[in-house]
Amino acid sequence: MCHVQNYHYSSQKVRENLERAREALKQNPGFEIIYEFPDEGSRRIAQDFIRENRYDKIVKTRVRGE
Secondary structure, rough: OHHHHHHHHHHHHHHHHHHHHHHHHHHHOOOOEEEEOHHHHHHHHHHHHHOOOOOOOEEEEEEEOO
């Protein structure tokens, strides 16, 4: 149960950060957000979360070093 609560708390914090980013991008056109991940598996998990929560228009992801 604790794991589920931590996930909910973490995902809520991520959504709050992405909402702040969305507002910042509105005020700063021409800027973009790119999250880097250590491997493709991590990037894919994050990309799924970003897409499911409809932030895929403002956030790009990539694997570090690529």
